Amino acid sequence: MIEFWNSLHPLLQAVIKGLAVIGVMFPFGGACSLIERKISAAMQGRPGPNRAIPFWFAWVPVIGPFLQRLGVFHLMADGGKMFFKEDPVPGHVNKFYFYLAPVVGMIPALTTVTVVPFGAYLNEAGQLVPLVLANLDVGILAVFAVSSLGVYSLILAGWSSNSKYPFLGGIRASAQLISYELSMTLSVLPVFLWVNAPGGEGTLSLFHVVGAQDGAWFGLWMPLCAIIFLVALFAETNRLPFDMAEGEADLVGGFHTEYGAMKWGLFFVAEYSHMLIGSGVFVLLFLGGWNPLPWVPLSDVAAWLHLADQPLLLGLLSIGIFLGKTLFFIFLFMWVRWTVPRFRYDQVMKLGWQKLLPLALGNLIFYAILIAWLQPKFSH
Amino acid sequence: MSDTLFLILSVLTVAMALLVVLNKNAVNAAMCLLLSLAGLAGLFVLLDAPLLAFVLILVYAGAVVALFLFIIMLLDTTPGSFKPFKPLTIAAAVLGAALLGLGIWSLFGRAVLPDAPASVPVPTMKHHAEMLFTTYLLPVQVVGFLLLIAMLGVIVLSKKYTAPEDAK
Numbered sequence: 001m002i003e004f005w006n007s008l009h010p011l012l013q014a015v016i017k018g019l020a021v022i023g024v025m026f027p028f029g030g031a032c033s034l035i036e037r038k039i040s041a042a043m044q045g046r047p048g049p050n051r052a053i054p055f056w057f058a059w060v061p062v063i064g065p066f067l068q069r070l071g072v073f074h075l076m077a078d079g080g081k082m083f084f085k086e087d088p089v090p091g092h093v094n095k096f097y098f099y100l101a102p103v104v105g106m107i108p109a110l111t112t113v114t115v116v117p118f119g120a121y122l123n124e125a126g127q128l129v130p131l132v133l134a135n136l137d138v139g140i141l142a143v144f145a146v147s148s149l150g151v152y153s154l155i156l157a158g159w160s161s162n163s164k165y166p167f168l169g170g171i172r173a174s175a176q177l178i179s180y181e182l183s184m185t186l187s188v189l190p191v192f193l194w195v196n197a198p199g200g201e202g203t204l205s206l207f208h209v210v211g212a213q214d215g216a217w218f219g220l221w222m223p224l225c226a227i228i229f230l231v232a233l234f235a236e237t238n239r240l241p242f243d244m245a246e247g248e249a250d251l252v253g254g255f256h257t258e259y260g261a262m263k264w265g266l267f268f269v270a271e272y273s274h275m276l277i278g279s280g281v282f283v284l285l286f287l288g289g290w291n292p293l294p295w296v297p298l299s300d301v302a303a304w305l306h307l308a309d310q311p312l313l314l315g316l317l318s319i320g321i322f323l324g325k326t327l328f329f330i331f332l333f334m335w336v337r338w339t340v341p342r343f344r345y346d347q348v349m350k351l352g353w354q355k356l357l358p359l360a361l362g363n364l365i366f367y368a369i370l371i372a373w374l375q376p377k378f379s380h
Numbered sequence: 381m382s383d384t385l386f387l388i389l390s391v392l393t394v395a396m397a398l399l400v401v402l403n404k405n406a407v408n409a410a411m412c413l414l415l416s417l418a419g420l421a422g423l424f425v426l427l428d429a430p431l432l433a434f435v436l437i438l439v440y441a442g443a444v445v446a447l448f449l450f451i452i453m454l455l456d457t458t459p460g461s462f463k464p465f466k467p468l469t470i471a472a473a474v475l476g477a478a479l480l481g482l483g484i485w486s487l488f489g490r491a492v493l494p495d496a497p498a499s500v501p502v503p504t505m506k507h508h509a510e511m512l513f514t515t516y517l518l519p520v521q522v523v524g525f526l527l528l529i530a531m532l533g534v535i536v537l538s539k540k541y542t543a544p545e546d547a548k
Contacts, residue, residue, distance in 0.1 A: 097407075137505070138430050145434040148442025152414070155449050159407065167453070174450045178443050202505030 029269030105153030169254030
């Protein structure tokens with residue numbers, strides 16, 4: 001099977017790998033809405049979606065009722081509805097940009113995933129090889145650059161809708177996303193200061209960041225960086241308590257007020273994909289990626305379980321560890337959503353510019369000095 | 381392969397740059413600017429400079445054009461609300477054409493283009509950092525200072541200062 005795979009044209013290999021990752025990402029967006037409903041229900045002490053089931057599926061013992069109580073068929077009905085219902089386009093919109101905006105939202109969401117490594121295995125030489133679509137040397141910069149294009153989806157949707165509430169949503173989105181990008185970028189710099197020890201070639205690759213976390217995870221001794229990054233991540237993905245662009249209490253639905261059917265659905269798949277990739281990048285930067293525990297790297301686990309010569313199993317194990325950590329952050333996103341009330345808009349701006357940005361700057365200077373003092377001791 | 385990509389990307393870049401100038405709708409112009417920058421970033425990738433490409437996307441496409449759009453939307457520049465030609469436009473056009481002519485003349489008449497070396501090592505992050513912190517340290521500092529002055533200027537110009545009793 002491996003020989004057959006290697007005999008394929010590299011371009012065909014890349015297309016298959018890309019489609020496989022998209023095939024996981026896209027349904028995951030839908031599954032997230034199910035997780036969101038179940039978690040919100042649990043936090044509010046109600047059962048959540050648990051009724052719908054096709055009659056022929058109810059005959060299946062155990063699995064049928066289990067899936068019914070999980071609400072899986074509500075999700076499927078919802079997805080089906082979004083695809084097949086009438087898609088109204090208001091007469092007052094700018095049609096070109098109105099159709100373009102949801103698509104533009106999906107592009108960065110699915111493009112950033114190419115540079116995020118999601119697992120690793122040991123090759124014949126005993127070296128760790130990342131499982132990633134494109135192992136770029138500029139890794140984190142590519143993630144930041146491409147995901148910063150996500151703002152155009154919100155701006156265009158808000159502007160092309162040509163009515164007041166979407167417009168306000170679009171304006172808010174553009175200001176908020178640019179503001180928090182600064183603190184986000186500054187907060188990861190200490191990590192890369194440590195990874196790029198003197199004498200190295202210099203890299204921004206996320207794979208090397210995980211390699212530097214065989215011992216202590218960065219989240220353990222750079223907690224402030226992790227917290228600033230996490231707060232900025234909430235703002236960048238437009239999640240509560242920062243969902244200013246949407247704000248259904250004051251803006252009806254914000255930028256997507258005029259949208260319906262699958263166009264509306266695409267905005268949500270894009271939002272959930274952003275959450276998934278953001279959580280993944282957080283796990284890679286601060287929580288050791290596919291290393292199961294601090295001071296327990298993946299290669300040690302491979303040695304204990306005698307998996308070193310079975311790349312397939314080790315790859316699956318590493319993907320499992322990485323996805324487990326990432327899913328915890330998806331849960332955290334939803335936990336926070338149902339715990340913390342929404343900020344006012346001026347509070348969001350104050351937090352971004354007057355609190356997070358100076359904090360990130362001070363943090364960077366502190367760690368620059370600390371790393372300059374610590375690194376010579378570790379490298380000998 | 382890379383020749384075809386070069387042609388596609390350079391045509392995209394130049395055509396979109398032209399559309400930025402020729403478009404009457406300001407939002408369309410900003411979106412064309414975005415595509416032009418994307419084409420430019422693609423050209424940088426073809427030249428084995430992914431760092432430059434992604435910095436270009438991050439700073440210009442991700443933030444600067446978004447701010448352009450932000451301003452365009454706030455000002456509501458509906459097409460036709462401006463006079464197409466003013467006396468200043470003619471002066472600017474003459475000056476621009478003169479600069480372009482000068483550039484073309486100096487390129488064909490005066491420029492000495494050295495032959496491209498057969499193989500150049502792909503620059504790593506370390507090369508970029510070393511250049512910025514040694515050879516080009518002064519320009520970097522000067523540009524940084526210039527940006528700081530511009531930022532302070534914007535704050536001074538845009539903020540309305542009121543006497544304390546007026547503020548109430």
